[in-house]
Amino acid sequence: MATTTMSFLGAIGAAQREAMEADERVVIIGEDVEANVYGTTGGGKSRKDKGDFLELFGANRIRNTPISEEVIVGAAAGAAMTGLRPIVDLSYSSFLYMAMDQFVNQVAKNRYMFGGQASLPVVFRSAMFYGLSTGAHHSDRPYPMFMNVPGLKIMVPSTPADAKGLLRTAVDMDDPVLTFEACMLWGLKGEVEEDEYRIPFGQAAIAREGTDVTVVAIATAVPEALKAAETLAEDGVSVEVIDPRTLVPLDSRTILESVAKTGRLVVADPAHRTCSAAAEIAAIVVEEAFDSLKAPIARVTTPDTQIPFSPAIEKPLYPNRESIGEAIRRVTGERGASVPESPQGIDDELSTQAHR
């Protein structure tokens, strides 16, 4: 299997391009998609070499919208119900609230309410810009509220390969999908299969195998958990890191099997603590794997505060290798050497992150 190196963002762009090429009914709808402001719709005039989506697919299929999230989301749903397969670029996850009624009352409910008459093959992409000094209005990680809405599917990839494979599956699916991409991961490079491929929803990835403790990690917490695991390995603690990859459906079986083996669970989730994905995962495990548990479950989340602008006080809020490492120590009773300090953020290649 031949692979190529790609950034997370490049993988998203490649998946979109493949999907557009594979099926004429796939269209891209969103603010500033024509000029490729966020980097997933190809060139823009001076980036032609990378493939300008507007030139490749035309203005009929690359739809630059007004700033009107509510009608964008609703119109994409209506279009999906009548023959298109839209990919909607909502840029920041913090803008989803603008269209909340359409997400909850139309996108999530229409197939159900109408007794199966409606089909909603539509993907809503958005990125979480936390950790980048964008302040309270741009730093949300709102997937937990969407997890509470039956009828939506949710993907939170943490690697380029997963981002690409899951997005292809999402576009193929007749159910509505929300993507939550951590912007801090956009610049992350990784190996991606050269041939087209798809990754099924509801299958967690075991990012690292281990026997002493299970860490379920989401989005940026995945690389951070892996770093923590590396360090703890030096102290003889064997950490299994699981990336659920999709939160709905959630692969609870893989998590439960891991906890059955390790007896210990840490959940690292960049969402706010209360009613987070971490809460759900902890609840499932204490319901279904209670007898395996040897220690309290530890949640490592963003605390229940809003996000301050000042980097001095923002950066420490999110789960990182130290806080995850500390939680692992707590549940394993291990008091090893301290884990190395986090850098200020995961490197990225993007100038286009700075516009909001």
Place this chain on the structure above:
Amino acid sequence: MATTTMSFLGAIGAAQREAMEADERVVIIGEDVEANVYGTTGGGKSRKDKGDFLELFGANRIRNTPISEEVIVGAAAGAAMTGLRPIVDLSYSSFLYMAMDQFVNQVAKNRYMFGGQASLPVVFRSAMFYGLSTGAHHSDRPYPMFMNVPGLKIMVPSTPADAKGLLRTAVDMDDPVLTFEACMLWGLKGEVEEDEYRIPFGQAAIAREGTDVTVVAIATAVPEALKAAETLAEDGVSVEVIDPRTLVPLDSRTILESVAKTGRLVVADPAHRTCSAAAEIAAIVVEEAFDSLKAPIARVTTPDTQIPFSPAIEKPLYPNRESIGEAIRRVTGERGASVPESPQGIDDELSTQAHR
């Protein structure tokens, strides 16, 4: 302490009237509040005897709005930031999504983002019409998604006395409060103090004391849990029923103390299962009271499906005395006599529930 009998809805109306009388800055804003369609703003022409709010307080303070939830919520927030203390009647909880951006990005964040400059003394009332054959668009119980938003306070009273006392506190407070009133409880009668009183946020009520198992119950699950507890008492199972009354702040201390005593926990929550309040409570307990736990925690929630119209299939979805009783049996290992069947719904006195 003299008391009087009041319905849940009557208690809400009485609290609003007291608050309006106590402070000129309190105003009521909402759709159809002038005609008292939902029964909490007094008479209407032919109900003068009960006190028509429009006549009592005038059109300057009773503000009948267009159907524009987004600006209603935002305007109430802006008014609260500049000297008013609005009570906003949003009627159905399912309509909150329309104003989600205002709730999350303005109401919850403004005090924080602006470094404490903004104060938001505003109450957003809404009722959850589940269990009443209103279909998927009117049956939501969305408090979990608001619990994931730091900066909001949330009350979910289950008795007339609590509804009145908490609402007075809410209006007094300089923080934004959302109320989630279960419509099925609106007709419930109870004893209410005649004198004005307030109930603090963050103090759970122990609705029934017991020693074998703790049941934390929310909204309509409270009376249902009490019924289940009654029946199980006959089988010698002693059930403690805790009503958190406010979900933010959540009185986790009372819950943890109870679990420390009983070693067993059932959480009964009418919200959808994933990322529910029940998930959060289960997570807190497994984190902080793991050593006390003698059995798996059981969540009794509405399953992750949307709400069907047909009463034949809707009614069984919500936590009721049977499902709660069954969960109690499961975690206590008790196999007693079965609990009595739920009636089709809690009785109510209201004709005005039938309009949507």
Place this chain on the structure above:
Amino acid sequence: MTSPDQTTLLEMQRRMLRIRRFDERASKMVKRGQIPGTVHTSIGQEAQVVGAAMTLDDGDYMTGNHRSHGHPIAKGSPLAPLMAELVGKAGGVCGGKGGSLHLADFKVGSLGESGIVGSSIPIATGAALSSKVLGNGKVSMAFFGDGAANQGCLYEAMNLAGVWDLPVVFLCENNQYALSTPAHTVTSGVIAERAAGFGIAGERVEDGQDVLAVHAAAQAAVERARSGGGPTLLEVVTYRYNEHSEGLRLGTDYRNAEEKETWVGRDPIAQFRRHLAQEGVATEEELDALEQEVLDEVEQAFEFSQESPYPEPEVAFADLYTEPIGA
């Protein structure tokens, strides 16, 4: 623009009658406890509903609101599955899962009524977008009330449809009240005149009780849409006879008896029957027969709604996703 032929004229009367009788029966059923929850009738608004919907082709799309039975009926949806839906039966058009508020009959292009005021307007706009992208010539019509006309999503939709020339008609049923609230107390300006600022066509049909007036205005809008001329905001002035919803009793008298009398005196169905007779489109006997046929249809629909079984418990978990996703 051609005026409707005889068959069409009679079909207009038939569909108006279907709505009237269907809703009268539904109202009775609510009173008798045969329908759980409540329903919102279109009685009094039949000309507005039928005049508009009958300008659409079979393949065209439509969305509606809580005042929900008239729209699919006017679009040609058979009555029995609609009635069964109100009762929550397996034979209902949505299998009993939608109920009165969420009727939808995709077979006739009815993409769904919405219990959330204003919420289906973006859906209709999206259907128009797919027509535009696919170039299939289909038109989309969004029905909503004067109350919904104050929801922001309408203006987002009008703007989007305007810049993209989407084939959609925004049809505002101005029955002058939103629940207990008179439109003039919460509406600044004139609804139809809001079109101009959004660069789209706008028209107010003052006599929404005249099915032909509504039809003519709607036809112009539909033809404009279909021929690439873009969207139209059509405001039709009409009146509902019944309370906002069946069974609702308000303590206040927000509408007076006199007002109602005036409107009932201009009943759209009675008026149109006189017109059909006067113009020789049908004889009194033929018109009587038509009335009877519709009554029979409604009776059969009622019977079907009673005989159809309730959905099985597992139906509550079906249709959430294409395939169940497990616990």
Place this chain on the structure above:
Amino acid sequence: MTSPDQTTLLEMQRRMLRIRRFDERASKMVKRGQIPGTVHTSIGQEAQVVGAAMTLDDGDYMTGNHRSHGHPIAKGSPLAPLMAELVGKAGGVCGGKGGSLHLADFKVGSLGESGIVGSSIPIATGAALSSKVLGNGKVSMAFFGDGAANQGCLYEAMNLAGVWDLPVVFLCENNQYALSTPAHTVTSGVIAERAAGFGIAGERVEDGQDVLAVHAAAQAAVERARSGGGPTLLEVVTYRYNEHSEGLRLGTDYRNAEEKETWVGRDPIAQFRRHLAQEGVATEEELDALEQEVLDEVEQAFEFSQESPYPEPEVAFADLYTEPIGA
């Protein structure tokens, strides 16, 4: 309506200069990594911002958007705490918790800039509601862009303000682009003309680079609001010189160099300086001195922003509620 006196005219120039120099410095600071994240400058739009904001009294309210520094500066907010806020310092106007996108200075009636496009319009409307209910005569002004003019909440707000005669001015800063998107490609109709359909006053100021033209139009709107005449939608045509945000590099050339040159040729500050000299309001020396004063102010603001400490870690948890609610 009186025309501005000499002191006011000079103050206009001073505030325009403050915005220009503040934003130029901020831009430099972004490039040097002295400001985390990014900022959106109002360079080129000073006349539009100052002309509008200076019609407000000290006690009046204002909300803004992501292009956020000009609004509080124009309303008289001191520069140092604003600059410190951009850097995320404890001495910032929001204690470092807001940053460029969320400036607010309640002392001068600045109720907050909003990073969410359109989202602060309802807030300003609510401030006007409280003025109305309390009868305190205060006026409220909502600043937003041409892009925001397609958010539905604007129309909900215009309607509400219209029916309640709220003292609010909706001020659309039409700089002809929303990020990379030319307004004409996503805006159907003319923004100012949307007022009419909502029964409120609307006006388009074609020359938004002329501070006096903007001031005159805004003054009429503010007086209308204050005297109970209700809201106004004011659209001011202007232009931003810089990229949407500092540091942003787009691959595409959505604006051409020629266009920019034309606009820079009509620079609002240079123009107004010429006007002030010609009309004898100030001598060239006085105007030079003014420029220097502003430069000094900005320099001091910068120094303050550097010297002010970062907030303590516990600040991240303060101000969420009136009192901390515990874990």
